[in-house]
Amino acid sequence: MDRAAARLRGAGIEGARRDARMLLAAALGVEAAQVMAYPERLASAGQEAALERALARRVRREPVSRILGRREFWGLEFLITPDTLDPRPDSETLVAAVLERLAGRDGPLWILDLGTGSGCLLLALLSELRAAEGLGIDADPGALTVARENAARLGLAGRARFAAGDWAQGLTGAWQAIVSNPPYIIHGEIDELSPEVAKYDPRLALDAGPDGLGSYRKIVPRAADLLAPEGVLILEIGAGQGDAVERLLRQSGLDAIERLRDLSGTERCLVARPA
Template identity: 50%
Template sequence: MRDTAVALTAAGIDNARFEARLLLAHAAGLSIEQLIAHGRDATPDGFAAALRSLTARRIAREPMAYILGEREFWGLPFKVSPAVLVPRPDSETVIEAVLSLMPDRGRAWRILDLGVGSGCLLLTLLREYPQASGVGLDVSNEALAVARQNARALGVSGRARLVSGDWRQAGWSERLDGPFDLVVSNPPYIDSAAIEGLMPEVARFEPRLALDGGRDGLDAYRLIAAAGPELVAADGHLVVEVGEGQAVDVKGLFDMAGLTPLAPWKDLGGIERVVPAKQ
């Protein structure tokens, strides 16, 4: 653990000792608790080679979630791969906003997730609303495969329809069997020129299609806003994650589309992270 932490620190990685412990546990095939309980046991065969390989990947700044193959979101385990964005705590603000706006957990809500990725938003909401059903749209078949795996693991595959589609193509929204009581999305919102300046874990490894929001970062919101009146049922909600400083512009797009923007929700860092709107 000491040597691994030193190597990670030299690579400029924060929380090096914590990450070293995660790599040790993964290399040994143990949980963190098992690693602590059996820390003085002899290492299993192949452990050293496995640890060196994992450490080299992290030193190259591959996201820890991709190395471990999993990331927790809303207290639930989600499989991840380089085909999907790594679920982030900021996105849990979407879940918080929805649960506040739609407090009836027993309703058979119809939910649409645009850019479903790993499924962290849609599948978490299906767990919170046990009578709900949902559709998840993504342009990446590899991402849809990850989402299907997570839907099965979380026991909601029977209520989740995961479909391939591209909101940049004409008529994309007409094939989704709307309208929906709730539409959620964490769309690409980084302006194209800024991506290379992001942390290496993001710029080098996460799927660019899920990051690149165009020249001003708002391309996806324009398409979502334009389709909103068709996709959102009467008295339904549209709830999207936004980047720092984008809330005002996204509210304006929703307003121009004929939707009624609601007060933004702030994440734990105090940033306006979620913009809801009502039909």
């Protein structure tokens, strides 16, 4: 454990000890909490080699979640692949916001998730809202395969459908909740992000054109048409995008706009309702 952590620390990895513990646990096939009980020498040459491969990937700045192929979100385990964004803890703000706003509602609940990726937002919501059904849309067929597998693993496949699409184009209906964590990074700024993001998250999940607002321009007008009268639209935003996205929401006739912060105090999502 000490040796693995020192290797990562030497490569300038922040949180080297935590990462070393997770990679060592995976190599040993045990829970991270059990790692402290293991001596420095691993049980088998195969485990030594597995740890070595994992450390080499982390040194190249691949996130631990990608090396392991899974990420915990909303207390649930999600598979991730190179086709999916690595779900961020900050996006749990959206899940909490939807749950608060739908609490106590009777009747059917239809939830639409635009840009579903691993399916984390939709599936976290369905895991809490037992009467709800949902549709996740993504432009990347590889992401949809992962989302479907996550739904099956979480026992939610009966209430979650996933389909290929360009945002909400061609969809109909009146949805009680529309959620989206779309790409919102300015094209020219992607390479300035940490290597964990710039090198490993899919570009399709990050790139929102020259001003970072391209996805919102497409999503907001369609979402405004698709919301039920009592529906809510909840959008994740990037730092400093609140004013611009709020303008787009108002231009599309949406109202009662609230801005919510994540746990680190950064404005993270906007909630809007039909006027």
